Structures are given as structure tokens and as C-alpha cells.
Amino acid sequence: MVEYADAAPEVREVYDDIMATRKTDSVNNFWKTIARDPATLKRTWESIKQIMGPGALDPLTKELIYVAVSATNQCEYCIASHSASARKKGMTEEMFGELMAVVGMANETNALVSGYRVELDEQFKSRS
Amino acid sequence: MVEYADAAPEVREVYDDIMATRKTDSVNNFWKTIARDPATLKRTWESIKQIMGPGALDPLTKELIYVAVSATNQCEYCIASHSASARKKGMTEEMFGELMAVVGMANETNALVSGYRVELDEQFKSRS
Amino acid sequence: MVEYADAAPEVREVYDDIMATRKTDSVNNFWKTIARDPATLKRTWESIKQIMGPGALDPLTKELIYVAVSATNQCEYCIASHSASARKKGMTEEMFGELMAVVGMANETNALVSGYRVELDEQFKSRS
Amino acid sequence: MVEYADAAPEVREVYDDIMATRKTDSVNNFWKTIARDPATLKRTWESIKQIMGPGALDPLTKELIYVAVSATNQCEYCIASHSASARKKGMTEEMFGELMAVVGMANETNALVSGYRVELDEQFKSRS
Amino acid sequence: MVEYADAAPEVREVYDDIMATRKTDSVNNFWKTIARDPATLKRTWESIKQIMGPGALDPLTKELIYVAVSATNQCEYCIASHSASARKKGMTEEMFGELMAVVGMANETNALVSGYRVELDEQFKSRS
Amino acid sequence: MVEYADAAPEVREVYDDIMATRKTDSVNNFWKTIARDPATLKRTWESIKQIMGPGALDPLTKELIYVAVSATNQCEYCIASHSASARKKGMTEEMFGELMAVVGMANETNALVSGYRVELDEQFKSRS
Numbered sequence: 001m002v003e004y005a006d007a008a009p010e011v012r013e014v015y016d017d018i019m020a021t022r023k024t025d026s027v028n029n030f031w032k033t034i035a036r037d038p039a040t041l042k043r044t045w046e047s048i049k050q051i052m053g054p055g056a057l058d059p060l061t062k063e064l065i066y067v068a069v070s071a072t073n074q075c076e077y078c079i080a081s082h083s084a085s086a087r088k089k090g091m092t093e094e095m096f097g098e099l100m101a102v103v104g105m106a107n108e109t110n111a112l113v114s115g116y117r118v119e120l121d122e123q124f125k126s127r128s
Numbered sequence: 129m130v131e132y133a134d135a136a137p138e139v140r141e142v143y144d145d146i147m148a149t150r151k152t153d154s155v156n157n158f159w160k161t162i163a164r165d166p167a168t169l170k171r172t173w174e175s176i177k178q179i180m181g182p183g184a185l186d187p188l189t190k191e192l193i194y195v196a197v198s199a200t201n202q203c204e205y206c207i208a209s210h211s212a213s214a215r216k217k218g219m220t221e222e223m224f225g226e227l228m229a230v231v232g233m234a235n236e237t238n239a240l241v242s243g244y245r246v247e248l249d250e251q252f253k254s255r256s
Numbered sequence: 257m258v259e260y261a262d263a264a265p266e267v268r269e270v271y272d273d274i275m276a277t278r279k280t281d282s283v284n285n286f287w288k289t290i291a292r293d294p295a296t297l298k299r300t301w302e303s304i305k306q307i308m309g310p311g312a313l314d315p316l317t318k319e320l321i322y323v324a325v326s327a328t329n330q331c332e333y334c335i336a337s338h339s340a341s342a343r344k345k346g347m348t349e350e351m352f353g354e355l356m357a358v359v360g361m362a363n364e365t366n367a368l369v370s371g372y373r374v375e376l377d378e379q380f381k382s383r384s
Numbered sequence: 385m386v387e388y389a390d391a392a393p394e395v396r397e398v399y400d401d402i403m404a405t406r407k408t409d410s411v412n413n414f415w416k417t418i419a420r421d422p423a424t425l426k427r428t429w430e431s432i433k434q435i436m437g438p439g440a441l442d443p444l445t446k447e448l449i450y451v452a453v454s455a456t457n458q459c460e461y462c463i464a465s466h467s468a469s470a471r472k473k474g475m476t477e478e479m480f481g482e483l484m485a486v487v488g489m490a491n492e493t494n495a496l497v498s499g500y501r502v503e504l505d506e507q508f509k510s511r512s
Numbered sequence: 513m514v515e516y517a518d519a520a521p522e523v524r525e526v527y528d529d530i531m532a533t534r535k536t537d538s539v540n541n542f543w544k545t546i547a548r549d550p551a552t553l554k555r556t557w558e559s560i561k562q563i564m565g566p567g568a569l570d571p572l573t574k575e576l577i578y579v580a581v582s583a584t585n586q587c588e589y590c591i592a593s594h595s596a597s598a599r600k601k602g603m604t605e606e607m608f609g610e611l612m613a614v615v616g617m618a619n620e621t622n623a624l625v626s627g628y629r630v631e632l633d634e635q636f637k638s639r640s
Numbered sequence: 641m642v643e644y645a646d647a648a649p650e651v652r653e654v655y656d657d658i659m660a661t662r663k664t665d666s667v668n669n670f671w672k673t674i675a676r677d678p679a680t681l682k683r684t685w686e687s688i689k690q691i692m693g694p695g696a697l698d699p700l701t702k703e704l705i706y707v708a709v710s711a712t713n714q715c716e717y718c719i720a721s722h723s724a725s726a727r728k729k730g731m732t733e734e735m736f737g738e739l740m741a742v743v744g745m746a747n748e749t750n751a752l753v754s755g756y757r758v759e760l761d762e763q764f765k766s767r768s
Contacts, residue, residue, distance in 0.1 A: 001247075030237070033246045037737030040744075043562065044237065047555055051229045056222040061189055062230045068193045069234035069751075071371030072200045074458050074714050077241045078234070079371060080252035094184040097421030100371045101179045102190045104424075106197035106206070108364035109158070109172065111453075113205045115327030115335060115356045117511045118161045119129075124208035127757045165353030168360075171431055178427065197367075199755030202330050202586050207755060225549030228755045232552075236748035239581075243711030243719060243740045245639045255373045257503075286493070289502045293609030296616075299687055300493065306683065307485045312478040317445055318486050321452045325490035325623075328456045330586050333497045334490070336508035350440040357435045358446050362453035362462070365414070365428065369461045374417045375385075380464035383629045455627030458714050463627060481677030484627045488680075492620035495709075499583030499591060499612045501767045513759075542749070545758045556749065563741045568734040573701055574742045580705045581746035584712045589753045590746070592764035606696035613691045614702045618709035618718070621670070621684065625717045630673045631641075636720035 002035035011035050014045050021049060028081060060089040068103045130163035139163050142173050149177060156209060188217040196231045258291035267291050270301050277305060284337060316345040324359045386419035395419045398429050405433060412465060444473040452487045514547035523547050526557050533561060540593060572601040580615045642675035651675050654685050661689060668721060700729040708743045 004015055004027070014035075015027050035041045052062050063086035070078035083096070091099075112118075132143055132155070142163075143155050163169045180190050191214035198206035211224070219227075240246075260271055260283070270291075271283050291297045308318050319342035326334035339352070347355075368374075388399055388411070398419075399411050419425045436446050447470035454462035467480070475483075496502075516527055516539070526547075527539050547553045564574050575598035582590035595608070603611075624630075644655055644667070654675075655667050675681045692702050703726035710718035723736070731739075752758075 029249045030241060030246050033244045034240060034740075036244075036733065037740065039562070040240070040737060040741050043559055043741075044240070044744075047233060047559070048237075050551065050555065051226070051233050055226050056220060057192075057226045057230075061192065062226070064185075064189065065192060065196045065227060065230045066234045067371065068196045069200050069231055070238055071367050072197050073235070073238045074366070074370045075238040075241055076370065076373060077246050077248055077252070078238050079373060080248060082234075084252060092184060093420060097424060098179070098183050098185045098190070099193060100368055100418075100421065101424050101427075102185075102193045103197055103371055104364040104368045104428075105175060105179050106194045106210075107201070107367040108360040109176075110198055110201045110203040110206050110330070111327050111363040112162060112168070112172070112356055112360045113158060113203055114330045114332065115323065115359055116161045116164075117332060117335060118158050118205050119511060120205055120208060121157045124205070124212060127759060162356075164349060165356065167434065168353060168357050171357075171434065172360075175427055175431070178423070195755065199751050202750070202754045204754065204757060207757060221548060225552060228546075228549065228752055229552050229555075231755055232556075232748040232752045235751040236744040238714070239711050239747040240740055240744045242714045242716065243707065243743055245716060245719060247639065255375060285505045286497060286502050289500045290496060290612075292500075292605060293612065295690065296496070296609060296613050299613075299690065300496070300616075303489060303683055303687070304493075306679070307482070307489050311482050312476060313448075313482045313486075317448065318482070320441075320445065320449060321483060321486045322490045324449045324452045325456050325487055326494055328453050329491070329494045331494040331497055333502050333504055333508070334494050336504060338490075340508060348440060354435070354439050354441045354446070355449060358441075358449045359453055361431055361435050362450045362466075363457070365432075366454055366457045366459040366462050368418060368424070368428070369414060369459055372417045372420075374414050374461050376461055376464060377413045380461070380468060383631060451627065455623050458622070458626045460626065460629065463629060477676065481680060484624055484674075484677065485680050485683075487627055488620040488624045488684075491623040492616040494586070495583050495619040496612055496616045498586045498588065499579065499615055501588060501591060503767060541761045542753060542758050545756045546752060548756075552752070556752070559745060560749075563738070563745050567738050568732060569704075569738045569742075573704065574738070576697075576701065576705060577708045577739060577742045578746045580708045581712050581743055582750055584709050585747070585750045587750040587753055589758050589760055589764070590750050592760060594746075596764060604696060610691070610695050610697045610702070611705060614697075614705045615709055617687060617691050618706045618722075619713070621688075622710055622713045622715040622718050624674060624680070624684070625670060625715055628673045628676075630670050630717050632717055632720060633669045636717070636724060 001029060001032035003032065007035065008038065010038050011041060014038075014041050017049075018045060030077065030081065060086060060091060063089055064091065064095075064099050067099060068106075071100070071103050072107060129157060129160035131160065135163065136166065138166050139169060142166075142169050145177075146173060158205065158209065188214060188219060191217055192219065192223075192227050195227060196234075199228070199231050200235060257285060257288035259288065263291065264294065266294050267297060270294075270297050273305075274301060286333065286337065316342060316347060319345055320347065320351075320355050323355060324362075327356070327359050328363060385413060385416035387416065391419065392422065394422050395425060398422075398425050401433075402429060414461065414465065444470060444475060447473055448475065448479075448483050451483060452490075455484070455487050456491060513541060513544035515544065519547065520550065522550050523553060526550075526553050529561075530557060542589065542593065572598060572603060575601055576603065576607075576611050579611060580618075583612070583615050584619060641669060641672035643672065647675065648678065650678050651681060654678075654681050657689075658685060670717065670721065700726060700731060703729055704731065704735075704739050707739060708746075711740070711743050712747060 002011060018027050063082055066082040130139060146155050191210055194210040258267060274283050319338055322338040402411050447466055450466040530539050575594055578594040579591060642651060658667050703722055706722040707719060
């Protein structure tokens, strides 16, 4: 992992922006690890910053979606870090329970649909 | 697929409840296909009904989470049907765009985390 | 796809063995497609033949396991072809329904376990 | 995790049923963790109980299918707990070896089918 | 899909850059579909352009890696489009066959490792 | 795990071939674990040996592809062991960074393609 003290200027610049944006004084292991490739660090941070901010969906909803994908992919680090972010943004225990219930059910029905080879309904054929 | 006209009474009962709950006069292919196993039909519908209704998370947020999981799992039917449900519940084109952006980014960083073997930060080790 | 008439001798030899083993007079598209790489054709067929035959598990149970994996991976071709094999080996409609119920539930709880970060019980820590 | 001593009555009721059904005097971490959401606990247990009992498929075969899905999804907890259940129900070392061989091969051919874009054979097009 | 004639200026700018970079006079459906969200279009194209160009890995190797991921995820569109790109960059039939063989084997052993719960060797514990 | 000292002759034979081929004097945990099923050990080793050697693709490229699949599947053991093999065969830190960037991007666009239901372009419809 690349610690701040040892980081090249272009890496420090990203770290500074992460800490300023998130109002913290440290940077998670994820960033310190991918900093081994400064281009990936910069591109990933800029994408995340653009995507996870407020928009048509609020930041909490975006974190819930992030956790849903990560639980589906069995990515423990991502579940841990984005659940923590979601809690900071207001996710209650009850909301987490409902999130998990939907994620579990979606994974179940995804498998049922494929196993039963369910045919697309006429009204779902249009992609728009 | 089991059509209403040919359905056994316990299947019809589920179909009736689906149509009443969703305020429609037809049943999607998913239900008509899994109706080949009435126990699965009944259990799946009752779970979905319990999970997808209003709670700490609103029904639209739940549909977004469903689509996020389905896009991650490459389940076309599930994406098509739950995107349609999400639109009925108020998902705009802009919200869909942001949903996809988060889903894409989460899938990207899930792979980065595993490939780089990112170590869990101290503050994420506690599971509660 | 490599048709029998156009196949090189080492491909024909595999096709002949597939047809003799399966007691059919044609070869599925899977084999005709991977025959573009004769080494992959031969290795895959020999592995499948060794693995799917009778052993401590009977051939039908093996087909059920194959379908379970394929439904989880959303591989339509694999679901279609191995469901057909399972039916030939005695899978009834009721067995298929129970197979799908287990597959759906396993996919659901796999996601719950990861999302909730369930800790390994003491008695499951030993790998043997 | 919700321990029995601290559990609300509706959680205790599920724990009691789990222990009675499984003839054990303790409850696995999975149940104690999802008990944070009593509705999910109850629904998941009732589904599992209905699905994993004897039917057209015997309980051991169902455990094998569970392990197959869990190995495909890289869910360590699920592999550990359901392998243990399978062993209790009679899975021998030889059966486990064959299970893994089929799971490995199915994951391999699932990827080959998608990479080669194998076309569905005429006889597999019908979904029934 | 957003056709060039109907595209907003910021979308046209991306289309122009895609066509100039790839030396073609049309844009694939992928770009025309995600153009519904111009921010995603721009960010994705700029990332792809930065990542897929020559570097320590040559562009053909990068296409092979892209196809490997896409075959693992069962994404037909991605396999089709990146196999085509790989062929333009020099992938022969023999190389494709070897690519698929490695992808198949990796998916097989990934499942074996998880099912057998293989323990990390001492020399693999260090992450650097 | 089956140690050399305790191994049956047919297992020792495979271990000897692994050590001779790889020019090492020990065998990784993967092999020692699957040796519980000698048929799987032998078949898997022979397949790996055939597939991972030099051919139209060089051995380093094959290791990169292996890591790409393993990162996508979240298989930590496979990432650790095949990254180590890749480094031995010449993978630099810069190459690893580019590998991860492509893997991350491919996982992102795979999800975008499925979520947006991108339609296959005319020129990609032919499978050959």
C-alpha cells in the first residue's frame, strides 16, 4: 500500500481530494492499494466522485445499490466499506434488513428465471 | 406455461392475488412458468409480496436494487420486468442512468478489490 | 461448426466416441463448435466422459448438479442440454421443481451470507 | 448476532423450531446473524424447511445441489455448512470428490459455451 | 438508441472521437445505447480509450483479457464485440482456441478451490 | 491435505511431474487438497499442463488471462497463486496495473450491456 508520506505528487493530489470530499483525515486501504497504479487511482476516484454524488438518486440510495451489487458478487471488502458509508448517510438497521431481503430474493428469482428458461413477455420485448 | 384457464385451484388463487395486488388483469410469464411447481409459485409470490411492499425502503428503491442485482447476474428477463416495474413506480430516464452508472462502477471496483487483494481496514473488521 | 463430413480424423474419432457412448446418431452443437480446436474437443470430451459416468453418485444426480451450476451461471445452452439429459435419465417434473427450489434458495442464502458477513461457526473452521 | 437469551419471542420461536427439526441444541451463526431482521429469519427458515425436506429428491441430493451452487458462487460459509450437512446425511469422501468434479466441469463448459457462442440445437429450443 | 443525426453536441463529440480513434465511420450499438446518459457515455469512452491503448501490455493482449472476463460473466454482446476487435488486432483461430481453453480451465479450478476450501500457501499470504 | 510422504503411488506420480515441470521441490496446497480425489488430481494436472504451456499464446499471456478470470470470480487463492506465476514469467508491476484496469473495465461494461439490454449489432450476429 502507498502511504501518504511515500506517495508521489499525483497520488497525494488524489488522496487530498478524497479526504476533502469525504471530510475525513485518512484514506481507505482500497485507495492506498490501487495507488500502486496512479492512473487507475485517479480514473477510479474521479469516476466514483462523479457517480456517487447527489443527482436524480440521492447518495444513500446509491450506497444501497453498491452494497446490493457487492453482496451479489461476494466482495467482502466492498460490502464492509459501502455498508459503513450507507450507515453514515442514514441507513438504519431496518433499511439494511430490507435491502438484504430484496438482494436475496433477486438472486433467487434470477436463478429461477434462468433455470426455468422463462420466455420474455411481449410487453418486455421493446428495449426502450 | 400454466394459463389461468388450465390452472389448478391453488394456482388460480395465487394468480388472483397477484392480479389484485398489482392491479392488473394478467400475470407475467415468470409466474405462469414457475406455476409448473405450485409450491414454488406460492412460496415465491408470498415472499415477493412481503419483501417488495412499502417499509423502511420505498417500493421504487426496492425495484432499483432488484435491477442492480439482475444486471450484475446478466438476467435479461429480470432486468426487463423490474425496469418496467421501476418505471411504473416513478423511475425517470435520469434515475435509470444513475442506477446503471453505480451498478457499472460497483462491478468494476468489486473486481479491482479482489484482483488487488485489498486488505480490510481496521474500522471495517467489526461486523456489526 | 465442424460437421462430421468436414471433420479431420482426430475430430471424427471423438464424434464417433460421443455417439457410441450416448447411443445417438448425431452430435450436439456444443461439440461441433468447440471442434474448431481439436485439442479442446478431445480433452473436454474425455473429462466429461470420465466425470459423468456412474460412480459413487449416479448419472442422474450428476446431471442435476450440472443444471444447478448452469442455472446459477445463467448459461441457457447448458441448462437446456443438461435438463434434456436429466430427463432422459429419469428426472420427473416434480424432481425438476425441487431442483429449482433448492437452486433458488441456495442463491438467495449465498447472497444473504455475504451481505450480512456471517462469521464461520467454530465447528466449520476445520477444512477436513 | 442475536443469542437465544437475548432474543425476542418471535425469534426464539424460530430458533426452537430449527433445533427441534434438526435435532440439535444450538443454532448456527447464519440464523443468529439474520435474526437481526426477524421477518427475514422467519421467511428464510420456513422456506428452507419446506424445500430441504424429503420429496421427489432425497435430502442428501438436495444438500449436494446446495454445495454445487455455493462453490460456484464462492460462498465459503455456505460450502462449509452445507458440506457438513451433506456429510451428516451420508455424503462419503468419494461422493464429495465426484460432486466437485461435476461442479468444476460444469463451470468450465458454461464458460466455453458462452465464449464460443454455441448455438442452441433445434431439439433444445422448446422450453417444455 | 441515440443516432448521430439526433445526438446532442456533447454526444456527437464522443461519437466523433470514437470514429476517429477506431478509424471507422460508424459507432457500435453499445455507445448508441448508453448515450441515453451522456455523462456515462463520456466517462466510459474516456476510460476505455485510456485503458485499451498500447502500454506495458499490447492492445491485442488487452482484448483477450476483455473476452476472458466477458465469457466468465456470460455477456454475449461483450464476447461478440471484443472477439471481433481481437481478430482485427491479430487474434488467430488458434489463439482464440487457447484463450478459451485457459478461460474454461480457470473457471473450473476457481470452483474447485472454493468447493475444497483450499488453504492459502504460506508464500502466497503476502499481498505485495 | 495429502502430503508426499503419505501419498499413494498414483498421487506421487502426479506430484513428481508437477515438481519436474515447474522446476520446484514442493507442491502447492491446491494439488495437495484435490489429491483427496486422485482422479481429479490427475485429470486437472494433465489439463493444466497441456493448456498452460507455450502455444499460439505465450505462457505469460495465459497467466494474465487466468488472473483476469479469477479476479472476476473473486477467487483469492487463484489470484494469489496465478499472480505469483505471472510474476515469475515476467509480469511487471506496470503490466499488473494494466491487467487490473482492463479487468475492472470489462466487468463494468459487462454490467452496463446487460442493464441497458444493448442489442447485438448486425456485424456481430454471425458467430464465426
